[in-house]
Amino acid sequence: DIQMTQSPSSLSASVGDRVTITCRASQGIRNDLGWYQQKPGKAPKRLIYAASSLQSGVPSRFSGSGSGTEFTLTISSLQPEDFATYYCLQHNSYPRFTFGPGTKVDIK
Amino acid sequence: EVQLVESGGGLVQPGGSLRLSCAASGFTFSSYSMNWVRQAPGKGLEWVSYISSSSRTIYYADSVKGRFTISRDNAKNSLYLQMNGLRAEDTAVYYCARDESSTWSFDYWGQGTLVTVSS
Numbered sequence: 412d413i414q415m416t417q418s419p420s421s422l423s424a425s426v427g428d429r430v431t432i433t434c435r436a437s438q439g440i441r442n443d444l445g446w447y448q449q450k451p452g453k454a455p456k457r458l459i460y461a462a463s464s465l466q467s468g469v470p471s472r473f474s475g476s477g478s479g480t481e482f483t484l485t486i487s488s489l490q491p492e493d494f495a496t497y498y499c500l501q502h503n504s505y506p507r508f509t510f511g512p513g514t515k516v517d518i519k
Numbered sequence: 520e521v522q523l524v525e526s527g528g529g530l531v532q533p534g535g536s537l538r539l540s541c542a543a544s545g546f547t548f549s550s551y552s553m554n555w556v557r558q559a560p561g562k563g564l565e566w567v568s569y570i571s572s573s574s575r576t577i578y579y580a581d582s583v584k585g586r587f588t589i590s591r592d593n594a595k596n597s598l599y600l601q602m603n604g605l606r607a608e609d610t611a612v613y614y615c616a617r618d619e620s621s622t623w624s625f626d627y628w629g630q631g632t633l634v635t636v637s638s
Contacts, residue, residue, distance in 0.1 A: 498563065502624050506552065
């Protein structure tokens with residue numbers, strides 16, 4: 412089974428900061444990875460698919476990169492509405508899926 | 520507008536059963552594979568089960584295999600999850616999620632339904 416890890420597990424940042432979250436796979440998964448944002452009490456929302464493609468309607472301050480085993484989600488200038496938990500999701504083993512454990516971004 | 524609305528959650532005793540439903544609208548349900556994903560209180564997301572558009576292919580996470588059954592009724596635009604032999608560790612919010620065939624990942628999610636397994 413493919414295992415996913417994320418770092419950091421949490422971070423504190425200020426509005427306007429550049430934030431980077433890393434997701435690592437236990438084996439190569441090509442670019443079969445997406446990033447999701449979840450706010451408390453809400454369903455997850457897809458931000459990025461295929462490692463680097465921006466979901467329609469998602470602000471351009473979000474970007475994704477990477478392939479193989481290491482991936483990053485970058486928020487170029489953190490906004491108040493971006494404080495949330497972020498998850499990566501691999502689908503290389505489709506139709507079996509694995510989420511990363513999540514990264515909580517809160518206000519410094 | 521794509522909408523997914525889950526229902527059927529509630530309080531059930533250990534060993535009991537529950538059937539979740541997900542009503543889909545705003546898209547051609549019969550053309551999409553679907554999934555169930557759950558989230559225990561204060562925890563991360565866990566994929567539970569997958570069903571192809573025709574119901575021909577079905578997969579389960581090891582944690583629910585043999586206890587949960589996924590199904591769908593394309594005529595009713597509905598997805599189901601029959602949960603038997605429930606355990607305390609099955610307590611979670613259960614989401615249905617659409618599987619976007621072009622990207623092989625989840626593009627739309629329902630709002631979730633809470634299942635609590637407790638005596």
